[in-house]
Amino acid sequence: MIRTFLFAIFSCCFLFASHSQWTENQSPSYPELMTYLEKLDAEHKEIELYAMGPSDYGLPIYLCVINGAQDSTKTMAKARKETTILINNAIHAGEPDGINACLIWLDNWIKGGKKTKNLPVIAFIPAYNVGGMMHRGTSSRANQNGPEEYGFRGNAQNLDLNRDFIKMDSRNAFTFAKIYHALNPDVFIDTHVSNGADYQYTLTYIASMRERMAPGLGTLLYDFMIPALTSKLKDKKWDLFPYVELVGETPEKGIHAFNDLPRYAMGYAALFDALSFTIETHMLKPFPERVKATHDMIDEVIQWTDKNRMSIENERSQAANYWREQTHFRFNYELSEKKDSIRFKGFEHSFPLSEITGLPRLKYHQDRPYEKVIPHFKTYQAKDSVFVPKAFIVGAQCRDIIERLGANGIQFETLQKDSLIQLGQERVVDFKTISRPYEGHFYHSEVKTEVEKAVVQFKAGDVVVRLDQPGRNFILSTLTPQAEDSYFRWNFMDSYLQQKEYFSAYVFEDRALEILAANPWLKEELETLKATSKEFRESQNDQLYFIYKNSPYFEDHLNVLPVFILPNFQ
């Protein structure tokens, strides 16, 4: 009796101490956070903390698992087999609500007797952007209402990690891929704090774009999970509302759904058929209120996930069947003009003259709340599509690409000997490039290619990436050059766009004469061009280059990408 009683006193003291470590308006620094979680890991066998890999800062990225199997290998195997939720915190370290929310959830769970019955495997990355966490201050989030101190948006390389899941410039992204594929989560949550307009809601969410999902999973997410979460959170006095992505300057013009490209955490998770969410609490609401809202959303997701394990597992396996049957890969999604409407709780606004500029300025009036029906654009349409090939063959020299495919669990075979293969080669005919770097890249857009039938000499070591595997959507999204987040668009193949050899006009003149004599059709085309274009007629270089380009001296592999297409009918 006495022992039990003493133990009870001890645990109460401990819990009290854990709560009082940080005031309501404080979020722990990275060292404080990890010291605290290490303590929990040491004191509770049900809480497992793993250093999963490096960050760019140098310190490790950790994973905390609840309801695992208390052994790293067995825990990851359990996560893959059973229903698992992965929560990613502080990808933007200035938005730390998820860190505090997960700590409160853990404290409550310990207080409640550490029950694992009716609990999925819960894994959370305490703070993903380690470099951002270590770059701590009080002022980088100028519009945000607390906490007192917080980290910075960029990582140690000043990258936005929430744009880095495909190009993987950071070591963080490699560690994330390792975590993600060790767990294969069914549900994924990325926690954030909003930017943008003012309105009444504390708690908003972004869910995966429905059009990018397998239909059954889309139905489960949009017609069952979100309505259930909305209703449960209503009981806790939270209005769960879609993220206020504005069409115009203020919400009255309408809001639109978010295009969750694979570069984002949520879009990445959607490639692997996770039900994925971004939680966006509103920046102008006080930190303790935002933390409570994030906590309650996470808690409701956990409870819904537990009650719907069968449907989730079933729809995820149906999704795999669905993708297998798709003959086309759709991409370059654009917002459709199709308009729905939604009831919105906002604040009246006006445009009084600014005391600084003397020009009209936008001002929201928090003392004048309203409820209005506003336009809601929530449908996307794919602008482009291609046939899904049987496989891609990637040149062994594309080490960066092959490394990323491997890191994302993509299976490939390596050619054992040099082989001559007839397939499709893809030539870039046009593209645009931004003039200032975006996330460390000169990102390409409006990519146009032509696929030519070719007999290509492959070398031992080139890799064959088949499409009949679980990572199919990752492969198609990265190796289809025109797709939004392809490795071509992120500059992984730029070197293939440059001509390496030229000619000297004074030498080539005589050779060009011989070429024209041997190819009357070419001479005819040359004469036509001279007759129709003054510019061409007056340029020696243009005319010689035209002949050069149509001769065997020209590099016929110019603009041909090192990723080849093995069609499905082979």
Ligand SMILES: [Zn+2]
């Ligand atoms: Zn954010």
